[in-house]
Amino acid sequence: MQLGSAEVQIDEHHAQTRLPRECICPRRPFRRRPELHSTRTGSIDSTPISLYATRVMSKEYDLDAVIRKVPDFPKPGILFYDITGVLVNPEAFRYCVDTMIKMYRDSGIEGIAGIDARGFVFAAPLAYELQIPLILVRKKGKLPGEKHVNRFTLEYGEDQIEIHRADLHPPRRVLIVDDLIATGGTLKATAEILEAAGSTVAGIFSVVALPFLDFDKKLAGYDIRYLQEYHSE
Numbered sequence: 001m002q003l004g005s006a007e008v009q010i011d012e013h014h015a016q017t018r019l020p021r022e023c024i025c026p027r028r029p030f031r032r033r034p035e036l037h038s039t040r041t042g043s044i045d046s047t048p049i050s051l052y053a054t055r056v057m058s059k060e061y062d063l064d065a066v067i068r069k070v071p072d073f074p075k076p077g078i079l080f081y082d083i084t085g086v087l088v089n090p091e092a093f094r095y096c097v098d099t100m101i102k103m104y105r106d107s108g109i110e111g112i113a114g115i116d117a118r119g120f121v122f123a124a125p126l127a128y129e130l131q132i133p134l135i136l137v138r139k140k141g142k143l144p145g146e147k148h149v150n151r152f153t154l155e156y157g158e159d160q161i162e163i164h165r166a167d168l169h170p171p172r173r174v175l176i177v178d179d180l181i182a183t184g185g186t187l188k189a190t191a192e193i194l195e196a197a198g199s200t201v202a203g204i205f206s207v208v209a210l211p212f213l214d215f216d217k218k219l220a221g222y223d224i225r226y227l228q229e230y231h232s233e
């Protein structure tokens with residue numbers, strides 16, 4: 001099945017989605033831009049998803065203070081944005097989950113696809129609260145049943161995601177959730193599976209985003225929301 005520039009095939013027929021950059025973003029000088037704060041909206045509401053564009057939402061909690069920046073992880077030259085600092089701060093975690101609930105409660109989403117593994121942590125409480133299905137998007141070899149597979153190429157290597165076929169029946173309006181958007185390759189590969197299986201991508205949510213890696217281009221047309229962004233000059 002042809003979807004945009006990438007081909008998605010099911011199970012043993014794997015297609016390639018070539019990504020322009022490595023999955024993990026390269027380390028660049030980190031500097032907060034104060035002007036960003038003034039551009040953020042004042043509060044979160046339940047405006048229908050379609051009315052939002054790709055934007056950072058409100059800044060009611062200083063997530064930056066609890067997101068650890070780990071140089072040279074998982075390899076030299078990478079600055080790793082570690083959200084485990086959010087999880088050990090109950091106020092920070094509650095802020096993230098409560099904000100997601102406000103954003104999506106009345107959005108009409110019918111399912112949530114959480115990306116392995118840190119995406120699960122944020123997807124699960126939202127699915128619980130909204131009482132809608134939680135669909136796991138897993139790395140290679142973790143799912144026991146029949147599955148949809150999308151293999152995509154990174155600058156140095158390859159990655160693969162899988163979703164149980166049964167979890168995508170019936171087709172639904174699905175929100176995709178991850179902890180961080182870098183190049184957008186993982187989210188794009190997920191969207192391709194969902195759409196190939198007949199579902200609709202109602203939106204994309206991530207706690208952290210790195211817009212300087214141009215995920216906007218790869219994910220053009222999707223409603224993307226995130227709580228904290230980092231820029232490189």
Ligand code: AMP
Binds near residue numbers: 178
């Ligand atoms: P991408 O497909 O390039 O958008 O990469 C997104 C996935 O890789 C997410 O699941 C992130 O958890 C992880 N990731 C990529 N770059 C980083 C980074 N600099 N810090 C933390 N996680 C990252």
